[in-house]
Amino acid sequence: MIYHRSIVRSFLPGLLLLISFSFANSVLAQDGKALFQQKCASCHAPEKVLIGPALKGADANWEDRAQLHNWVRNSAAVIKSGYPRAVAVFNQFNKIQMTAFPELSDAQIDAIFTYVNNFGAATTPGPGGPAEDPNLKKASDSDNTLLYGILTIILAVIALILLQVNSNLRKLSEEKDGQTIPEPVPFYRNKAYIATAAIILFMIAGWLIFKGAEGLGREKNYQPKQPIFYSHTVHAGVNQISCLYCHGNTMEGKQANIPSVNICMNCHMGITEYTKGPKLYNAEGKEIDGTAEIKKLHEYAGYDPATKKYNGKGKPIEWVRIHNLPDHVYFNHSQHVNAGKVQCQTCHGEIQKMGEVKQFADLSMGWCVNCHRETKVQFADNKFYSIYEKFHEDLKNKKIDSVTVEMIGGTECQKCHY
Incomplete structure (x- = not known):
């Protein structure tokens, strides 16, 4: 014993x-999708050229994968070493220095490229339902x-x-x-x-x-059922209606307003039937009758499409709020959209491809802080940042190649907390 x-x-x-x-x-364990969204999405897209190149298939252009890993962790050092691919990318994108990510391991970098290389893979649609949106696909293959x-x-x-x-x-x-x-x-x-x-x-x-x-208080992927089925795919995607047309005050105010019934009726006084758009499906894959949803709108507005007159019995649509920050958090839409030139999709996902809207990001403090640490401020032709004379001089004299939100105080506690 x-x-x-x-x-x-x-x-x-x-x-x-x-x-x-x-x-x-x-x-x-690596989650390529989460890492891509946290580290890369501010400058890259899988299939589109943004500030930097599209990442899908980009790793195949690097003969030495170790150099690719080194490039992600410290691009300046790889450029200085004269590695041809690094120098070519640097020159192609106007010599904009990529943000260094020394904290990423080889496995994490590979997970990111696994996610972007599999981006857009179509799935077989279920009976009566549409194909799964590849942009919302979980990156389980890297977990x-x-x-x-x-x-x-x-x-x-x-x-x-x-x-x-x-x-x-x-x-x-x-x-x-x-x-x-x-x-x-x-x-x-x-x-x-x-x-x-x-x-x-x-x-x-x-x-x-x-x-x-x-995860307490976070509602990522929250997708409530709304009183009227409203498809952003049809409105923002197919018909290219600007987000700012419906969500007014976003450029000038703190809140992105929910559109009133009158905004909807600007179009739907004339559009009374849904006949030309793609088929509509809800989150469960059930087909939606678009014409019936327009009739619901007319009932809320108190509008008779036959006589083209209002009957005075209109009432507000009781939309269910999806994105909601805690009361102790300050967030100003105009500062991000107008001054910061941030696209709606950065925080809300590819909204133009959503049938029913859901919360795309967890909107946690860590998520916001990481964005502030990595996002480069667009100083050029932006009067909002004219007061930062030292940074303008440093950029002009090439002492620095970019300015992040963190450098102008974007991670200070009092910026977001009262």
């Missing part, structure tokens, strides 16, 4: 180290959490089996030598086993509690 305990004491630290390492890898968990369990079981085999062999050897062998303690009464199980359960519970607490 003494020998058995010595084995447990020798084996326990290694087992705990293995489990800790596996859980650490599970927590840090190895389940794999790490399975490997951890397998290795733990193998280790316990080997421990038992070792103990039995030792017991047979001692019996052959005529030594008295005490009865073994059942595993459910063995203090070492109990302590190990308690530690493992404590680690799992702590991780689950932390992840649960981290």
Whole structure:
């Protein structure tokens, strides 16, 4: 028994180290989509050229993948080394220096390229429903959490089996030598086993509690049912209606206003039937009758399309709010859209491809802070930033190649919290 305990004491630290390492890898398992949105989306798109090149297939242009990893972590150093591909990209995009991401590992960088290279893969539509929007597809192919968990369990079981085999062999050897062998303690009464199980359960519970607490108050992917089915795909996508036409005051005020019934009726006094657009489907894949939804609008407006007159019985549409920040958070739409030149899709996703709108980003403090750290301020021809004379001089004298929101105080607590 003494020998058995010595084995447990020798084996326990290694087992705990293995489990800790596996859980650490599970927590840090790469999610290419999340990394792309956090690190790359402000300057890159998978299939479109923005401030930087489209990333889909871009890794195939790098003969040396190690140099690609180095480029992402510190592009200036790779350019200085004279690597041809790095110099070509730098010159092609007006010598704009890419933000350095020294914190990204090789696996994280590869996860990002796995996501963008698989971007746009069509899925088979279900019966009566549309094909899944590839832009909203989960990047599960880059998430190895389940794999790490399975490997951890397998290795733990193998280790316990080997421990038992070792103990039995030792017991047979001692019996052959005529030594008295005490009865073994059942595993459910063995203090070492109990302590190990308690530690493992404590680690799992702590991780689950932390992840649960981290998500409190966040409503990413929240998609309520609205009183009228309104398709942004039809309005903002097919018909190219500007976001600012319906959501007035966005350029000048704090709030992006919800359009009144009168705004809708500017078009739907004349458009009384839905006949020319694509088929409409809700989140469950059920086909929607567009004409019936327009009739709902007329009822809210108190409008009779037959006589083309209002009956005076109109009422506001009780839209369900989707995006809602806590009361202690200050956010000004005009400062971002007007002064910062931020596109609506940065925070709201590709809204022009959404049938029913849902919350695209978690809108957490970390998400906002990362954006401020990485987003470059558009100083050129932007009077809002004319007061930052030192940065203008440094840019002119090429002391710096860009200015991020963080550099002008964008991560100071009082900027967002009263």
